[in-house]
Amino acid sequence: MFGYSSSMSQEAFVGVETVPFVERDSKAPLGFRHYRPDDLVEGKSMHDHLRFASCYWHTMRNGLADPFGSATARMPWDDGSDHVDNCLRRADAFFEFLRKCRIDYYCFHDRDIAPERATLAETNADLDRVVDHFAVLARASGKKLLWGTACLFAHPRYVSGAATSPRLDVFTHAAAQVKKAIEVTHRLGGEGYVFWGGREGYTTLLNTDMKREREHLAHFLHMAVDFKKAIGFKGQFYIEPKPREPSVHQYDSDTAACLAFLREFGLMPHFKLNLETNHATLAGHSIEHELAACRAANALGSVDANSGTENCGWDTDEFPTDPRLTTKMMLEILAAGGLTTGGLNFDAKRRRESFEPIDLFHAHVAGMDAFARGLKAAAAIRADGRIARFVQQRYASWNSPLGQRIENGEVSFDELEKLALECHAWGNESGRQEMLEHILHEHI
Ligand code: XLS
Ligand code: NI
Ligand code: NI
Secondary structure: OOOOOOOOOOOOOOOOOOOOEOOOOOOOOOOEOOOOOOOEEOOEEHHHHHOEEEEHHHHOOOOOOEOOEOOOOOOOOOOOOOOHHHHHHHHHHHHHHHHHHOOOEEEEEHHHHOOOOOOHHHHHHHHHHHHHHHHHHHHHHOOEEEEEEOOOOOOHHHOOOOOOOOOHHHHHHHHHHHHHHHHHHHHOOOOEEEEOOOOOEEOOHHHOOHHHHHHHHHHHHHHHHHHHHHHOOOOEEEEOOOOOOOOOEEOOOOHHHHHHHHHHOOOHHHEEEEEEHHHHHHOOOOHHHHHHHHHHOOOEEEEEOOEOOOOOOOOOOEOOOOHHHHHHHHHHHHHOOOOOOOOEEEOOOOOOOOOOHHHHHHHHHHHHHHHHHHHHHHHHHHHHOHHHHHHHHHOHHHHOHHHHHHHOOOOOHHHHHHHHHHOOOOOOOOOOHHHHHHHHHHOO
């Protein structure tokens, strides 16, 4: 036994009630002004559209340190030790948070919930103890694991990568770690599993065999697929693109690179993508671009919902509180047919100055309300129909017999040359960007 006594009776967030639903113009300090889980939008509840998740690494484990200063977050439920009983108390606090904040899903890395010990066997044993406790808390509360993952980037052993390490012994250890992480995700009824390649890249090509590293990564992922089948885990596998930080260059840098990788190595049927807003901006794209690229490939899986400071160049993981951003995201998500296995996981942390426990609520509620507004606005824009009609009309020439034959792959350059030699005029029309932006903003 670990001297652990359940803190169920003893609240972590003392004095915080379940976040109330308040009127839109309410001045209450904390309340949902827009999020109404049961309200129907396009025939589906807001709850089921948005599938909000809170992540353990930021909500429970991020002390809010930055490269210039130490942790500021107050976590009265946490004694700062790595004893198992502290891990269990933390889990109690987390589930209390989920309940009070009306969030039904969560995500974690193996090492967020239980620490690394001297040997892999000891590490796994303690992980099992904490997972057992998660299972009890989840059963009692109805909260669900959106996805699990393995931390393959923090430990010094992974300094040069995990599945792309130049060292076979490191690759081997990473494989065992992922096997265990998939196993516990399965045990907790996880609906997905994420691969984010934090160190799967390089700092200089002077010491790197890129071809070999990418092939190793592919073998690693194939082994994961085989293992998943072997244990009957039905959750969706995701790859999460990110271009840099911590590596200078990462192999899974953006949607296009991930899709190319998955296709090159025959992994496309087994993976979808988990797109993160701040990673898109670091890659020089907007999140709408990444969502649209994914949608076109039928590979949109889940979303790590955050935002970043455009002028910083670092993954600042801010909460997504801007309804313009969430509207554009929800337009893409609705167009893709919605989130099914995935959700909106707040891979986001409070600012270092927002160090009180109540700030965890303010942050999540602001994000949830922003997405509720985005969902309503996106549905209104779709019902309005002017933007969709404009796009359709813009491509109308392709609906002609010739356009259809080209789209079916039945036309050659010779035939088009003949037509071009006879035709002396083009019929371009205005793209009307400003008019369309005006329509978009009417609904926000
Ligand atoms: C880091 C990533 C990470 C993944 C999970 O930038 O976003 O948090 O979501 O490993
Ligand atoms: Ni993420
Ligand atoms: Ni991130």
